[in-house]
Amino acid sequence: SQQGEEDPQALSIQEGENATMNCSYKTSINNLQWYRQNSGRGLVHLILIRSNEREKHSGRLRVTLDTSKKSSSLLITASRAADTASYFCATDAGLKTIFGAGTRLFVKA
Amino acid sequence: DTAVSQTPKYLVTQMGNDKSIKCEQNLGHDTMYWYKQDSKKFLKIMFSYNNKELIINETVPNRFSPKSPDKAHLNLHINSLELGDSAVYFCASSQGRAAAHYGYTFGSGTRLTVV
Numbered sequence: 001s002q003q004g005e006e007d008p009q010a011l012s013i014q015e016g017e018n019a020t021m022n023c024s025y026k027t028s029i030n031n032l033q034w035y036r037q038n039s040g041r042g043l044v045h046l047i048l049i050r051s052n053e054r055e056k057h058s059g060r061l062r063v064t065l066d067t068s069k070k071s072s073s074l075l076i077t078a079s080r081a082a083d084t085a086s087y088f089c090a091t092d093a094g095l096k097t098i099f100g101a102g103t104r105l106f107v108k109a
Numbered sequence: 110d111t112a113v114s115q116t117p118k119y120l121v122t123q124m125g126n127d128k129s130i131k132c133e134q135n136l137g138h139d140t141m142y143w144y145k146q147d148s149k150k151f152l153k154i155m156f157s158y159n160n161k162e163l164i165i166n167e168t169v170p171n172r173f174s175p176k177s178p179d180k181a182h183l184n185l186h187i188n189s190l191e192l193g194d195s196a197v198y199f200c201a202s203s204q205g206r207a208a209a210h211y212g213y214t215f216g217s218g219t220r221l222t223v224v
Contacts (some may be wrong), residue, residue, distance in 0.1 A: 030210070035213075037150075040215055040217075040218075041216045041218070042113075042199055042201075042215030042217045042218050043199070043201075044215070045213060045214065046212075092210075095157065095159075095164060095206060096154055096165060097154070097213070099151070101150055101151055102150050103223050
């Protein structure tokens with residue numbers, strides 16, 4: 001069964017707008033990670049947020065974590081065409097990491 | 110100077126054939142993984158090795174056999190290929206035994222097409 005599920009499945013925005021993607025999970029976690037995958041490429045690690053953290057920033061990325069709601073969000077501010085990619089959340093399950101199905105973001109120039 | 114490199118990038122083969130995918134990392138990481146990504150983009154772990162020791166062995170057909178000659182290399186051999194094996198296979202590495210604490214570095218993937 002999937003641990004993390006992203007919402008929406010797909011998102012299309014104009015360049016310069018903000019993009020928000022959400023992730024919900026089912027069981028308690030120690031950490032949650034976000035990854036980006038460009039078409040035909042491997043996943044690239046964006047941010048790791050620990051269960052005792054509520055918010056984390058990296059450049060134009062802002063990640064929040066609400067452990068009471070078992071959810072996380074990834075905000076990309078001032079989006080660019082180069083942000084077009086699939087974004088995945090990943091949660092830990094012992095030695096394993098469980099990935100969601102991803103949100104496909106399309107940023108129109 | 111690619112961190113995690115896997116070869117080949119594309120692999121087209123007939124049903125019943127045996128094929129191998131190779132992976133190497135130059136990051137000094139202790140743990141390496143094989144993931145399978147299906148056509149709907151679901152990523153599922155297959156195997157994980159920590160310092161040449163198998164630590165994750167998911168329920169995959171025993172036609173799939175990983176092999177780690179040293180901690181910088183993890184290969185995947187697939188026997189008697191079937192149509193359903195068509196997918197993108199990713200190699201990844203991480204520090205420590207649990208990527209949940211440190212994050213993965215992924216290779217660029219091998220797109221396997223079985224015809």
